[in-house]
Amino acid sequence: MRIAIIALEGSLMSAITGLADLFWMTNQALRSPPAGLPPALNRRVCNEFETLIVSADGKALRDPQGRLIPVDAGFDNVGPCDAVLVTGMGLGPDRLPPTSESLTRAARWVNVNHQQGALVGAACAGTFVLGEAGLLNSRRCTTTWWLHHVFKQRFPKALLAWGSAVEVQDRVVTTGGPLSWVDLALYVIRVFAGSDVAKLTADISVTDSLPLPQSVYAPRGFINNADPLLLETEQIIRHGKPGLTAVELAKALNVSERTLHRRVRSLTNESPKELITRIRIETACVLLQVPGASVKQVALNCGYSEDTSFRRAFIQLTGMTPADYKRWSKGRAFEDVEAGTIED
Known part of the structure; x- marks a missing residue:
């Protein structure tokens, strides 16, 4: 399964490399399952996850702290993908997700992949890329709770669900919060490898396979x-x-x-x-x-x-x-x- 992880100028490196690491950990666990697993899972054979970090031109980019984000390929030469994912990013001086040519190009590329049958997903402010692509129009979606009002103003046609941790519709999945890339990865693993493999990944990484709604973290009445x-x-x-x-x-x-x-x-x-x-x-x-x-x-x-x-x-x-x-x-x-x- 080929998973493309989009890197934009200002993308959070921890989210990009974290996604790649979690898929890699899943591969390792399936190659050498921990002792005590149920026999059915022990015998499970799955296609391994191949992750590629991609940017518009295939060149490395800077994260919000100025560190270089490694990139494997560009949009034009990455080839067919089973899933395309966008992570969170640093906010601009106005404390809002930036609008830029690179974000617009990424939005167009995500849209093309979705039309070709790929699952597309985004976490935190990365959901603004899917909104820019028009993929959230008339679809249920979520974003990080403190960007809810801004998101709704920028993409009024999106069916934004307040406080939801994960929303899925028509091969489009969105998650909220800077660390919700974990929920995004687990959903992708569940889709392509099954619930038991997703649970295995959650267990070995010591994360919750069923995240709490964001609304429990937001101030009451927000x-x-x-x-x-x-x-x-x-x-x-x-x-x-x-x-x-x-x-x-x-x-x-x-x-x-x-x-x-x-x-x-x-x-x-x-x-x-x-x-x-x-x-x-x-x-x-x-x-x-x-x-x-x-x-x-x-x-x-x-x-x-x-x-x-x-x-x-x-x-x-x-x-x-x-x-x-x-x-x-x-x-x-x-x-x-x-x-x-x-x-x-």
């Missing part, structure tokens, strides 16, 4: 800062009566239900019902971090009279149970304290 309607909606949901419906929300906002649905869909790619659920769960995440808070009381405070429905919604949006979230957030708070102690 997405709602994009528009006054969302801010007002957030206040109504947080302080409104339990069991608030989309019809009641529209009435409180003094708009028709149809208008509310259209506005919310355009702003967040959610339905009003999904928006209500998300804000309730975001509120629950804050309340669960209060020492001594019980899951049952938090559920009631957020408008859930049944533990089952609260638990189901919480897992769907955060990837963990409320009890697990309490432990996870407590561990992160401890890490922050430790870091502060060291800095002092």
Whole structure:
């Protein structure tokens, strides 16, 4: 399987070489599987992954720190590829992903490969290359959470999913966060070699094969800062009566239900019902971090009279149970304290 990893001026070297290393580690593990593997996996025969770092002209480029990124080939001589991947990159002086001729050329080349049947993928700010290629128009996608608003403004036709870790549609995969190239690699391995091989790679590299949604890392209410309607909606949901419906929300906002649905869909790619659920769960995440808070009381405070429905919604949006979230957030708070102690 030939995997092309695109290098642009300002690409993160760790992501490019990390991708190449993870595919190489997969090859090594399949050649000499660790002891104790299930017999079926032990006998598995897969085509090895061949990785090529490519640039527009085949010449080495500089990463954000000025180091040379090694390049194996140019767009014109790399040959057919099974997958084409774009990693994160340094931001420009305006703290936004740069627009440049090299990025435009990469976007065109990615588009050609996708038309020829290749799987294409991008991590973090690399998703802007796929957006520039037009490959995210009318497709679900994600990007790193702190670039969500900028991405939506630059590519309004993309179906951007807030806080998602991985989104896949029509042989186009996007992941969020500077280190999400790991999730991107695991998805590619899963597609071409199977779930068991992807799990093996995750195990030997000690990474999570099922990443948490980005939304658990973003500040609460971050997405709602994009528009006054969302801010007002957030206040109504947080302080409104339990069991608030989309019809009641529209009435409180003094708009028709149809208008509310259209506005919310355009702003967040959610339905009003999904928006209500998300804000309730975001509120629950804050309340669960209060020492001594019980899951049952938090559920009631957020408008859930049944533990089952609260638990189901919480897992769907955060990837963990409320009890697990309490432990996870407590561990992160401890890490922050430790870091502060060291800095002092």
